[in-house]
Amino acid sequence: MPPWLLDIRHIYLEPRVTEYARGREILARFPDVGRTEVPSHWNIPGLHGNAGLVRDWVRLKRQVLVLGVRKTFTVRENGRSADWIAPGLANGCAMSCAYCYVPRRKGFANPITTFVNIEETLRALRRHAERLGPKTEPNQVDPRFWVYDVGENSDLSVDALLSGNVRDLVALYRELPNAKASFATKFVNRELLTYDPQGKTRVRFSLMPRSVARVLDVRTSPMRERIAAVNDFVEAGYEVHLNFSPVVIYEGWTADYAELLREVRDSLSEKARAQLAAEVIFLTHNAALHEVNLGWHPRAERLLWRPGWQETKRSEHGGENIRYRHGFKGKAVARFTELLARELPECRVRYAF
Structure with missing residues (x-):
């Protein structure tokens, strides 16, 4: 476990955590x-909603771990990155990407919450896949398998540093005849190369120009490591896609992306090229997150908060977000997809918005 990323100094845990083998394993x-028992991982007095902690944003992510018991196992329909969104094995992250939407619900502190009742999550996912049966019609998500996004609210490459949850999840999808797991990551954890996914887990390495990543992708693996990992993960049996998310618009952004794409093109093996695809997602921001970021990383907001280019739009879950203006964004999406087709023609675009 790299100490620059995780150096756990305190654990908050729900009362039932020790009833589960995974909970006892992590605590061991x-x-x-130090440990503090709390009634709910969502409501930790002195941690969540405490505006005074915003300056300790990074320290808390590095030094605090929350252990909880997942209560619900809803599988939501998606249709973009995946067919379905799986109930997560964790919530929050040790990394500190300035645009991450997960902290919006927790306020001023967002360390990892790991759920210890892994067996219940796996049973729910197995039952859901069995009810679906075979995938009879190909779609842009996948031509053969039902794809489940298993890391919507965390980064599984980091979660795997703390417990065997991710290994168990990869093993589940290796066995399911009709389903495949998928997750995006900004951290290269080479332990995952030993998990033997047999083509049934899709890893989406998130990429952006280095100059922007240095500001926005705080405490993540350097871009060169992510690009270099693609070939190795393909050889280890993963399907590997690229995740250009979020695409942030700034003066000179297309030139920087052209350089990035050329680096990817020059690094990929033939085997990696043959299975390559990408998703392209332009930035969505949020006024509440903007205020949090001003407290710990105002430099990031000079890139993310551009009112002249952005407009308010209500999300599918009812919240108000900030996105690039409709016509402005449409032209930017077209420019990006044209650039990708020119610089990395082997890379099929699954969707872009």
Whole structure:
């Protein structure tokens, strides 16, 4: 476990955590760490909603771990990145990407919450896949398998540093005849190369120009490591796609993306090229997150908060977000897809918006 990313000094846990083998396993890894029992991982007095902690944003992500018991196992329909959104094995992240939407619900502190009842999650996913049966019609998500996004609210490459949850999840989808797992990541965890996914887990490496990543992708693997990992993950049995998300517009953005795409093109093996695809997602921001970021990383907001180019739009879940203006964004999406087709023609675009 890299200490620059995780150096756990305190654990908050729900009362039932020790009833589960995975909970006891995680606690045994940190025998000398202080513990505080809390009634709910969503409501930790002094941690969540405490505006005074915003300046400790990064320290809390590095030093605090929350252990909880997942209560609901809803599988939501998606249709873009995946066919279905799976109930997550975790919520929150040790990394500190300035545009991440997960902290919007937790306020001023967002360390990892790991759910210890992995067996219940796996049973729910198995039952859901069995009810679906075979995928009879190909779509842009996948031609053969039902694809489940298993990392909507966390980064599984980091989650795998803390427990065996991710290994168990990869093993489940290796066995399911009609389904495939998928997750995006900004951290290269080479332990995942030993998981033997047999083509049934799709890893989406998130990429953006280095100059922007240095500001926005805080505490993540360098871009060169992510690009270099693609071939190795393909050889290890993963399907590997690229995740250009979020695409942030700024003066000179297309030139920087052209350079990035040429680096990817020059790095990929023939085997990696043959299975390559990408999703392209332009930035969505949020006024509440803007205020949080001003407290710990105002430099990022000079890239993310551009009112002259943005407009308010209500999300599918009813919240108000900030997105690039309709006509402005449409032209930018067209420019990006044209650029991708020119610089990396092997890369099929699954969707772009």
